[in-house]
Amino acid sequence: MPIITPDYYDISGLLTEEERLLRDTVRAFVDEEILPIIEHHYREGTAPLELNKRFGDLGIFGATIPEEYGGGGMNSMCYGLINMEMERGDSAVRSTVSVQSSLVMYPIWQYATEELKRHWLPRLASGDAVGCFGLTEPDFGSNPSGMITNARETDSGYVLNGAKMWITNGTLADIAVVWAKLDGVVRGFMVEKGTPGFTAPEMKGKHSLRASVTSELVFQDCEIPKTHIMPGVQGLRGPLSCLNQARYGISWGAIGAAIACFESSVKYATTRIQFDKPIGGFQLVQEKLVWMLNEITKAQLLCWRLAHLKDSGNVRPQQISLAKRNNVWMALECARLAREIHGANGILDEYPVMRHAANLESVKTYEGTHDIHTLILGQDITDLAAFN
Numbered sequence: 590m591p592i593i594t595p596d597y598y599d600i601s602g603l604l605t606e607e608e609r610l611l612r613d614t615v616r617a618f619v620d621e622e623i624l625p626i627i628e629h630h631y632r633e634g635t636a637p638l639e640l641n642k643r644f645g646d647l648g649i650f651g652a653t654i655p656e657e658y659g660g661g662g663m664n665s666m667c668y669g670l671i672n673m674e675m676e677r678g679d680s681a682v683r684s685t686v687s688v689q690s691s692l693v694m695y696p697i698w699q700y701a702t703e704e705l706k707r708h709w710l711p712r713l714a715s716g717d718a719v720g721c722f723g724l725t726e727p728d729f730g731s732n733p734s735g736m737i738t739n740a741r742e743t744d745s746g747y748v749l750n751g752a753k754m755w756i757t758n759g760t761l762a763d764i765a766v767v768w769a770k771l772d773g774v775v776r777g778f779m780v781e782k783g784t785p786g787f788t789a790p791e792m793k794g795k796h797s798l799r800a801s802v803t804s805e806l807v808f809q810d811c812e813i814p815k816t817h818i819m820p821g822v823q824g825l826r827g828p829l830s831c832l833n834q835a836r837y838g839i840s841w842g843a844i845g846a847a848i849a850c851f852e853s854s855v856k857y858a859t860t861r862i863q864f865d866k867p868i869g870g871f872q873l874v875q876e877k878l879v880w881m882l883n884e885i886t887k888a889q890l891l892c893w894r895l896a897h898l899k900d901s902g903n904v905r906p907q908q909i910s911l912a913k914r915n916n917v918w919m920a921l922e923c924a925r926l927a928r929e930i931h932g933a934n935g936i937l938d939e940y941p942v943m944r945h946a947a948n949l950e951s952v953k954t955y956e957g958t959h960d961i962h963t964l965i966l967g968q969d970i971t972d973l974a975a976f977n
């Protein structure tokens with residue numbers, strides 16, 4: 590029997606029964622509710638919003654947030670497994686999970702006032718509310734410290750001015766976590782949908798992550814109450830601490846996309862006949878499948894260990910950078926190899942590989958580009974910064 594879903598080093602055997610059960614539940618959910626509709630959404634360039642409440646019912650949003658705030662109270666392994674299974678469906682649905690859980694619920698839980706935590710976290714966990722995270726600006730992507738979006742304090746609150754770009758779910762969001770400078774220091778602010786002076790137009794024309802909404806956030810004398818600053822953090826380490834959570838999830842997610850490409854490739858290679866035999870019987874095709882299995886297995890082991898480091902409280906951001914950098918690169922290479930194995934059929938949406946390949950181009954760029962993670966690791970090795 591061919592290997593279809595790779596678990597070559599029995600990572601399943603390293604999971605607890607609860608972790609396995611969760612993985613299998615999310616896997617079945619993706620098979621039954623995401624795979625049948627995702628190509629349609631991708632083709633139309635629409636987000637599967639109907640899934641948000643289902644994610645909430647399944648406890649997928651805010652998996653690691655404490656239960657008293659409506660979260661799942663789960664460990665990092667569970668959060669990783671959720672991301673992996675989701676991205677086996679599509680990077681866009683994993684993006685929705687990443688943004689809601691790591692980039693919206695996490696900073697609210699860590700840094701917002703108790704009142705706003707109690708108000709927003711249960712709504713975000715249930716999928717009744719959607720959030721977004723605004724860090725990137727048109728002129729400041731890899732270098733967010735240069736951001737020009739700013740806040741001015743008034744008697745009643747703060748006035749925001751500036752613009753964010755490339756913001757996942759911005760147009761849909763009921764609550765935006767926005768990073769802006771107050772007296773030259775980066776601070777976190779919570780801006781509710783409909784606040785006068787705040788608009789979030791959708792960006793169009795993407796060839797990648799087409800089943801996800803990406804937006805600008807525009808602030809023109811946008812006044813928010815005093816309570817809506819996040820008192821718990823100051824400086825760039827606020828948004829970067831959230832990115833640690835999301836980059837960790839993406840490291841797992843990328844494995845899911847790679848597995849989808851591997852599964853499709855094995856099925857195709859064992860059934861497509863050329864020169865009177867299945868193409869999987871040719872050495873050059875086998876070499877591609879072996880490369881994929883090899884790299885997926887290494888990525889799985891990396892993430893398994895990373896989850897334990899994270900839950901022990903000993904993980905360093907650079908270790909997360911290594912996993913994000915490696916696993917997304919590995920998944921994109923798998924998608925490209927899968928496209929080759931599928932021949933011309935590889936460009937059709939009857940197979941998932943081109944969609945994953947196009948999505949992974951974004952995943953390689955967001956949450957810190959591949960090269961920015963190279964520089965983070967280069968600095969860690971040499972103690973010399975090469976950013977500028």
Ligand code: TGC
Binds near residue numbers: 733
């Ligand atoms: P630097 O001087 O190194 O650090 C500034 C302060 O931050 C602290 N710090 C961190 N804290 C927590 N976690 C980390 N990973 C941290 N890295 C640094 C640092 O200790 C310092 O703290 P303090 O208290 O001393 O002030 O900062 P820098 O300006 O030199 O920047 C470093 C650099 C380039 C690595 C950083 O800016 C970076 O990572 N750039 C990439 C930007 C990025 O990843 N943007 C992502 C936007 S969000 C997104 O893409 C969402 S996609 C959503 C989806 O899934 O759909």
Ligand code: FAD
Binds near residue numbers: 724725731758977
């Ligand atoms: P730039 O920073 O302009 O980089 C361009 C190129 O130059 C890259 O190859 C980069 O590696 C390279 N480069 C830059 N600096 C250096 C250097 N010092 N040394 C060597 N090479 C360098 N952001 C959010 O805040 N919230 C979101 O929800 C969000 N969602 C996104 C969704 C999608 C679909 C996409 C594509 C992006 C999203 N982003 C989001 C933005 C994302 O984080 C940025 O695109 C990313 O950080 C890179 O910034 P940039 O695109 O401006 O590229």
